[in-house]
Amino acid sequence: MKAKATLKQIAKELNVSVSTVSKALNDSPEISEQTKVRIKEYAKLKNYKPNVIGLNLKNRKTKTIGVIIPNILNSFFAKVFSGIEKVADERGYNVLMCISNESLEKEAHTLEMLSNGTIDGFVLSISEEAQKLHDYSHFKDIINDGTPIVMFDRTTDEVECDKVIVDDFDSGHNATQHLIDLGCKNIALISSVDNLSVGKLRAEGYLKALKDNNIEVNENIIIRTESESEHDLSEKVNELYSNNLVDGVFALDENDSVVALKVGVKKGYKIPKDLKIIGFADGILASRRLSPSLTTVSQHGIEIGEVAVKLLIDRLESKEEHRPYETLIIKTKLKERESTK
Numbered sequence: 001m002k003a004k005a006t007l008k009q010i011a012k013e014l015n016v017s018v019s020t021v022s023k024a025l026n027d028s029p030e031i032s033e034q035t036k037v038r039i040k041e042y043a044k045l046k047n048y049k050p051n052v053i054g055l056n057l058k059n060r061k062t063k064t065i066g067v068i069i070p071n072i073l074n075s076f077f078a079k080v081f082s083g084i085e086k087v088a089d090e091r092g093y094n095v096l097m098c099i100s101n102e103s104l105e106k107e108a109h110t111l112e113m114l115s116n117g118t119i120d121g122f123v124l125s126i127s128e129e130a131q132k133l134h135d136y137s138h139f140k141d142i143i144n145d146g147t148p149i150v151m152f153d154r155t156t157d158e159v160e161c162d163k164v165i166v167d168d169f170d171s172g173h174n175a176t177q178h179l180i181d182l183g184c185k186n187i188a189l190i191s192s193v194d195n196l197s198v199g200k201l202r203a204e205g206y207l208k209a210l211k212d213n214n215i216e217v218n219e220n221i222i223i224r225t226e227s228e229s230e231h232d233l234s235e236k237v238n239e240l241y242s243n244n245l246v247d248g249v250f251a252l253d254e255n256d257s258v259v260a261l262k263v264g265v266k267k268g269y270k271i272p273k274d275l276k277i278i279g280f281a282d283g284i285l286a287s288r289r290l291s292p293s294l295t296t297v298s299q300h301g302i303e304i305g306e307v308a309v310k311l312l313i314d315r316l317e318s319k320e321e322h323r324p325y326e327t328l329i330i331k332t333k334l335k336e337r338e339s340t341k
Contacts, residue, residue, distance in 0.1 A: 172205020
């Protein structure tokens, strides 16, 4: 007896998406007659039989949402998750959270494992490794299979789906401009998130603000690295501060912000008199535990989570077959504290 082909095998052989094969076999008007005939003939030849259990799984709503976050230790992601959970609960959905730990393999495995009928859709932020390698095929496969994804914070133009983003370029520009307005002339950039879409955009905003104010870019006071330990970053920042050239700092991530402030204090800088610092953090850690308290760009994590999960649930419950994708931008806010005033 011939082995039965699967939708995935047929799609691979004919070089089309799983979604196209499924639609063709179900006589969808979206697929051309020529493609339908080709796919149906091939399916017949390969002894394809629809998986009734699989179809039932697809058609059954689990009322569960999968959330994949890259790093649980980052308070921003913790805040986003609390926003997701609040709205999901109000709308009658359960939430299953997984952590990719910045790993492409773990991210792809989690998507595949949960999209077998366990969940109805995903809310996620892309892992650092996926952004570094520009590998987004695992997201496209899941969407083609009919499971919707909403991306937040770290997103990519290469995947068509709903997105919720922060105005990273504008916030980078505004933070740097604020330091310039306070009289800073030598503003260092500290970024250990140079792999990430958000890090690149914030750095571009910084460079644009320098250009707008006719300040020459000084590569000697710019630290742009991939994620590294607090110890390694501290050594680089210590070296940066040793030349006494810096009077302002824009730090692009929560960890960068903490290191920038701690090393500055240790080096004996009077903050904000000698050195003014603006960091990227979601508030609690920076404002309450650091001394002096840190001026931050607040990303409104809870609101991002609420908006992202609303987008997903609205799509899941919509009767529209071809609902257009949306990209929503959440405005950041500069919260001024002791490190600049």
